[in-house]
Amino acid sequence: MKARDDDVLALRGLPPLEPATEWADIVRRRAHAELARPSDLRSLRGRIGLGWPRVIVSVALTLVISGYLRWAIESASSVYR
Secondary structure, eight states: OHHHHHHHHHHHTSOOOOOOHHHHHHHHHHHHHHHHSOOGGGSHHHHHHHHHHHHHHHHHHHHHHHHHHHHHHHHHHHHHO
């Protein structure tokens, strides 16, 4: 483990790599555009639009888990009969 720790320390000592200029410009432009875009959270329609995937995922996850638990209980019950 000592050699691995030394390797990690050597990697931490390396200077960071600078991204390519064109990629940095693309990321900067997209970030500025995202910050300049008005927030949709202020309106009720925006909150509903952003919140419905959370509801759908929660309901789907609940259905899958309850279906699995029902199957597991029925299977375990049938083994003991």
